[in-house]
Amino acid sequence: MRHFTSVNQERAASEGRHYRVPPRGAAEAGPASGDLTQDRLFQWIAADYSSLSRQLQAIARYLEQNRGQMMLARINDVAAACDVHPSAVVRFAKRFGLSGFAALKAMFKEQFRIQGQSDANSSGITPASLRPASRVVAASRASLLDLDMRFDEDGFQNAVGLLSRAERVYLLGLDGSLPVASYLASALQRTARQVVLVTELGGVHRNLMRSASSQDTIVAISRAPYGSDTEICVLEAHRRGACVVALVDSRLSPLASLAAASLVVRETKAFPFAITSTLCVCEALVAALASVTLADGSAFDKPRPADMVIS
Structure with a gap:
């Protein structure tokens, strides 16, 4: 059976980009390797989901359902939510070509930076300052914008x-x-x-x-x-x-x-x-x-x- 990193390298080559394999023991710092983006990561996760262990599947589901919170998440919080040891979260990141949890978190931060602030934040209005009905409208608007951006x-x-x-x-x-x-x-x-x-x-x-x-x-x-x-x-x-x-x-x-x-x-x-x-x-x-x-x-x-x- 081929090592998963080889599969990632082949995918990267087919997309015309260079895939950097993080050295063993590399520090958890910097953005995700190569051109790996949040959307590409979740495409890979979906493709390989059935082959993941029960622990890694739990982590995959958590990431998919909590994209907006990952840039502020701590590894212990993610591990607790998934009922796994923190080392499993690191193992998950390395399974998909990242150097560790910090690199995984950095990728979500970069995605948030690219998308920019929501309409409410751009106008200087914070969710806490809105009336209940306005909070619902603002949240629904953000949900629709996300739908439009990711529409298949x-x-x-x-x-x-x-x-x-x-x-x-x-x-x-x-x-x-x-x-x-x-x-x-x-x-x-x-x-x-x-x-x-x-x-x-x-x-x-x-x-x-x-x-x-x-x-x-x-x-x-x-x-x-x-x-x-x-x-x-x-x-x-x-x-x-x-x-x-x-x-x-x-x-x-x-x-x-x-x-x-x-x-x-x-x-x-x-x-x-x-x-x-x-x-x-x-x-x-x-x-x-x-x-x-x-x-x-x-x-x-x-x-x-x-x-x-x-x-």
Whole structure:
């Protein structure tokens, strides 16, 4: 088996850049090696996630979900949050070509410097000085800006294609995702396909997936802490050949590996149950699907309640 550093060197060479291998025992200082950026790091993590140990997977999930806090994090805090020894955090950094935790932290600091301050900070307004409603608006605005900056256009177009070709669309309103799934159900019933809103009412949601086929598309919305019902339903539908469109909070989500199209949407952590960015992506999906539907000569104006099933 090739050493992981060799794989990194090959990747770097294919991208036309020089990859510096930190010498053994090098001090934890300076920025990340070569041109390694935050986005590239998480792409590598997603690609190699299944091969990581349980401890390194826990660290990977923590980094993915706490990007904004990493520039101020201490190694002991990260280790405690992941229930690992601090040496595991250093081992994680070196696993991905960095000299240690300081280099990992420096990379997040550099990313923050490049992105600049949020609109609130730029105007001299601090979160503490805002009214509660204004804090929510400011946090939601920041979440939408992050969504716009990291938007996956290829994944989005893939999702639109899967929805437009589906004979039936199952919308999983499970594990706290019912508000978003309900919006999609209301909007998508205007299209020329059957829409099935799957809820936990009656406890038949798992059995309902047995009717899914290769002609259908499943839309699943999931974020940490991940619920089991959504994953079980997706597994059953995937086993029956249905395509899965997943809206997840991380590339490391259990659903990401099962999805034919996955879109990463990170909500603000300023307050619980935020769905602003997730709804924005859903609105964009509906708008894009409307364009495809109208181009096909189908109607996209009046609701089709007869074609909507709520379970």
